[in-house]
Amino acid sequence: MSMKADFTQGFVRDHWYAAAWSGEVGEKPFARRILNERIVLFRMADGTVGALEDRCPHRLAPLSMGECAEGGLRCGYHGMVFNAEGQCIGIPGQDIIPPTARTRAYPAIETYGLIWIWTGSGKPDHSRFPHIMGYGEDGWAMLDGGYQHHAGNYRIEIENLMDPAHTTFLHKETIGNKAAKDVPVHVAQGDKGLTAFRWIENVPPTPLDQKSHDFGEGRVDRRVAFNFELPATSFVDIAVIPAGMERSEDNLMHGGIRTFSYKFLTPETDRSTHFFWLHLRNYRKGDQQLDAILRGNLEKTFNEDNEMVAAIQREQEETGLRQRTAIAIDRAPIMALRMIDRMISAEQEQSDVAKASA
Numbered sequence: 001m002s003m004k005a006d007f008t009q010g011f012v013r014d015h016w017y018a019a020a021w022s023g024e025v026g027e028k029p030f031a032r033r034i035l036n037e038r039i040v041l042f043r044m045a046d047g048t049v050g051a052l053e054d055r056c057p058h059r060l061a062p063l064s065m066g067e068c069a070e071g072g073l074r075c076g077y078h079g080m081v082f083n084a085e086g087q088c089i090g091i092p093g094q095d096i097i098p099p100t101a102r103t104r105a106y107p108a109i110e111t112y113g114l115i116w117i118w119t120g121s122g123k124p125d126h127s128r129f130p131h132i133m134g135y136g137e138d139g140w141a142m143l144d145g146g147y148q149h150h151a152g153n154y155r156i157e158i159e160n161l162m163d164p165a166h167t168t169f170l171h172k173e174t175i176g177n178k179a180a181k182d183v184p185v186h187v188a189q190g191d192k193g194l195t196a197f198r199w200i201e202n203v204p205p206t207p208l209d210q211k212s213h214d215f216g217e218g219r220v221d222r223r224v225a226f227n228f229e230l231p232a233t234s235f236v237d238i239a240v241i242p243a244g245m246e247r248s249e250d251n252l253m254h255g256g257i258r259t260f261s262y263k264f265l266t267p268e269t270d271r272s273t274h275f276f277w278l279h280l281r282n283y284r285k286g287d288q289q290l291d292a293i294l295r296g297n298l299e300k301t302f303n304e305d306n307e308m309v310a311a312i313q314r315e316q317e318e319t320g321l322r323q324r325t326a327i328a329i330d331r332a333p334i335m336a337l338r339m340i341d342r343m344i345s346a347e348q349e350q351s352d353v354a355k356a357s358a
């Protein structure tokens with residue numbers, strides 16, 4: 001069997017994508033390429049955020065080379081000003097504003113410390129906005145602001161993130177766990193995505209688990225769930241409870257320790273991805289030493305993933321293939337990619353219908 005490389009297969013557009021951490025967008029406009037489009041993010045005088053195509057309709061000067069101005073963003077070439085809806089609201093030296101003096105605007109929302117933009121062509125669908133569990137809740141410690149630029153198509157990233165089996169081999173020094181090597185992975189599909197999970201049962205707690213919760217002399221059951229939410233959010237949910245404890249939702253939340261590790265993937269181009277990460281845990285809040293250790297481990301882990309993803313991207317480009325054989329652990333990644341394909345076709349059909357009836 002041979003599967004063709006599919007890094008040119010397009011993107012889901014009807015989605016809120018993470019575009020930048022709030023702190024990345026200050027007094028100066030900020031340029032970022034998203035879904036192959038050049039976008040500029042900026043702040044209005046009251047601090048609210050705008051997102052426009054990064055291209056002045058006059059002579060196509062990148063608006064990110066301009067400056068924030070009263071009411072919007074001023075082009076750095078001849079000073080036309082555009083508001084957050086993309087409408088020109090001022091042209092130096094003339095009163096009349098031609099109807100063509102506008103640029104594409106992207107609906108933008110700032111929440112969870114991130115700026116999100118809606119890249120679809122129709123009205124933004126707020127029901128598709130991501131929800132981050134534990135965020136801002138009592139007792140939850142958070143590491144945020146994590147960003148990496150990854151040199152691979154987002155599909156290769158999703159294959160990586162939905163594949164618990166690679167952690168033993170690629171992340172030996174950080175999250176790899178030999179005890180997990182032969183434990184089978186279960187896959188469950190829902191409306192919004194899917195989960196690949198396994199229980200690693202009756203094992204000694206790791207030194208970090210032991211330090212973080214009193215498991216006594218006992219052993220633990222550890223559930224690791226790799227969740228995928230369409231089209232490009234991953235969160236790993238880890239629960240560690242005393243071995244044999246009933247696996248109720250309440251026990252998973254309070255009987256031991258719990259971690260949520262979120263990654264928001266935003267395709268940059270066909271061959272690169274913005275990787276935003278955020279990590280929440282319900283133990284040892286305020287422990288700065290642990291914060292630093294975790295941050296270092298996570299960054300190292302994600303760098304290892306990026307190194308592998310980038311190498312695979314290169315091989316796919318050289319061969320035009322995605323894979324030549326399939327093994328059992330491919331189940332969740334293949335299901336995730338099929339769900340994305342279905343979403344892209346549905347969007348395509350909808351836009352064809354819209355075009356035909358226009």
Ligand code: FES
Pocket residue numbers: 056057058059060061075076077078079080
């Ligand atoms: S290129 Fe922007 S105002 Fe002329």
Ligand SMILES: [Fe+2]
Pocket residue numbers: 160166167170171301305
């Ligand atoms: Fe990994």
